[in-house]
Each structure stands twice: as C-alpha cells, then as structure tokens.
Amino acid sequence: MSNAMDEYEADTEQLKRRVCLGLCEGDLDPQDVVALACELLDWFHCTDAVLEVVERNPAEVPQAEMTDLARRILHDAGFDPGFDLAPERLETLRAALHIVARDLPTRGIEGEPEIEILEDWFPVGAGVRLADGERLNWGGHILPNMCDDPTMALTSLAILIQESLLERTWQVWPVCPRHDLGVHGSEREREVVWWCAGDGGHTLAPVGELARALSRRRPE
Structure with missing residues (x-):
C-alpha cells in the first residue's frame, strides 16, 4: 500500500506541475487536466471540478472553461507552485x-x-x-x-x-x-x-x- 501511495503522489505531483506550468505559460493541455482529474478520482478526491472534467468530453469544453476547471482542481488538491513555478x-x-x-x-x-x-x-x-x-x-x-x-x-x-x-x-x-x-x-x-x-x-x-x-x- 505504501508503494502504491508513493507512486500515486509522484504521478499526481508531476501532473499538478504540468497543469500549473500550462496555466502559467498559457498553453494548457486539456489532456493533462483530464489525466490529473482521473488520478485524483482514483484516490477518492471527488470534488465538483474533478467530476466535471472526468464526465465531459474535453474536446467540447471551451479553453476558458477548462482553464477555470484546472485552477479549481489545483486549489481543491492543495497544490502550491512554490518558488520555482511562481x-x-x-x-x-x-x-x-x-x-x-x-x-x-x-x-x-x-x-x-x-x-x-x-x-x-x-x-x-x-x-x-x-x-x-x-x-x-x-x-x-x-x-x-x-x-x-x-x-x-x-x-x-x-x-x-x-x-x-x-x-x-x-x-x-x-x-x-x-x-x-x-x-x-x-x-x-x-x-x-x-x-x-x-x-x-x-x-x-x-x-x-x-x-x-x-x-x-x-x-x-
């Protein structure tokens, strides 16, 4: 269980950083947001933003809306970009x-x-x-x-x-x-x-x- 949790934390941290970097640089990849939402959902992080991203077709979500969802997911997950990403x-x-x-x-x-x-x-x-x-x-x-x-x-x-x-x-x-x-x-x-x-x-x-x-x- 410990190894699985360590892998989960490593994977989600990498995805959070990719999503944050995409937000900062203005080239957010919707697939990164979906992947992060799926990782969080697998470990029972069922926030409204996570569920919305998982349930919708990313190709049909406007960029501005996906950006807002990504910000909400990072906030709900308690992600802090630190000094290197900010x-x-x-x-x-x-x-x-x-x-x-x-x-x-x-x-x-x-x-x-x-x-x-x-x-x-x-x-x-x-x-x-x-x-x-x-x-x-x-x-x-x-x-x-x-x-x-x-x-x-x-x-x-x-x-x-x-x-x-x-x-x-x-x-x-x-x-x-x-x-x-x-x-x-x-x-x-x-x-x-x-x-x-x-x-x-x-x-x-x-x-x-x-x-x-x-x-x-x-x-x-």
Whole structure:
C-alpha cells in the first residue's frame, strides 16, 4: 500500500506541475487536466471540478472553461507552485529583504544579505543568509504562499530575521528608546512597522527606516 501511495503522489505531483506550468505559460493541455482529474478520482478526491472534467468530453469544453476547471482542481488538491513555478514570489521576497536590510546596520550587521532557497526543508521554503555566510534560520523559514502579497512577505521576513537574531544572541532588537522595550515587526494599516507596546502602542519606525528613527529619538 505504501508503494502504491508513493507512486500515486509522484504521478499526481508531476501532473499538478504540468497543469500549473500550462496555466502559467498559457498553453494548457486539456489532456493533462483530464489525466490529473482521473488520478485524483482514483484516490477518492471527488470534488465538483474533478467530476466535471472526468464526465465531459474535453474536446467540447471551451479553453476558458477548462482553464477555470484546472485552477479549481489545483486549489481543491492543495497544490502550491512554490518558488520555482511562481518566480514572482521570489522576486517579491528579495524586494522585501532589500527593505529589511536597511535596518540591519543598527544591529551591527553590515553587508548585503541574500535569500536562500531551503531545498532540504519540507515544505521547501526560503531563509536568509548574511553577508558573512551565517544562515538566519532560528525563526523558521518563509513559505512561498507568504510571498503572494508584498506586505505579508515583508512582515514575515522582518519577524523571521528578528527572531533569528534573538535566538542567536539573546539580545532584543530593535528596542524603543523611549520605553526601553523590544519592538516587533507588525502590519498596521497595510504598512509594515516596528511596533512598540509602550503607552498603549505606537510605531517606532516603518521597517527599513529604523536608523532614521533611532537617530532622532533619544531616551529622556
């Protein structure tokens, strides 16, 4: 049973990737959609989209309708294209890192960090490697679906870097100079900020602008 399940998972994963690639490149092969639907049905994944594809003649299904069915099947099957089939996610994450990296010199970290794809993790995600070669992975890793939205990508990355540095050094960063409290990466009204809980809560600085905020705010 285990071997059969392994073969099923390998076959369906390959079909999912082919269908996803066809959707991305605009040359979806209806036979791939049918093959995927049949594989899923054989293992009792009986969603409406799967049943519709299996029951209809693919030659009679308009391309736009088949495209919609393919998207629904992938969604129902929980397929995530990752970074390799959705490279725009990786570009979003790199843009987010460029913003967070502007704050790292306030922690004594120089040089340009890089995004690193963690192929040995499951599910495959992304982490950060500093210019000196050290990997910041104490705070977990960034999943591809976190990068569909730039705000989510920036928030997740700021939190990962902050938690990783805390675990590595046992020193809180950043710190609000007015309240002497550690601040946290947070989304506030669609802006990613370093948020302090002091006095009911306030923004210390937008992520990426920490140095400017610290230079003008001194403890009393």
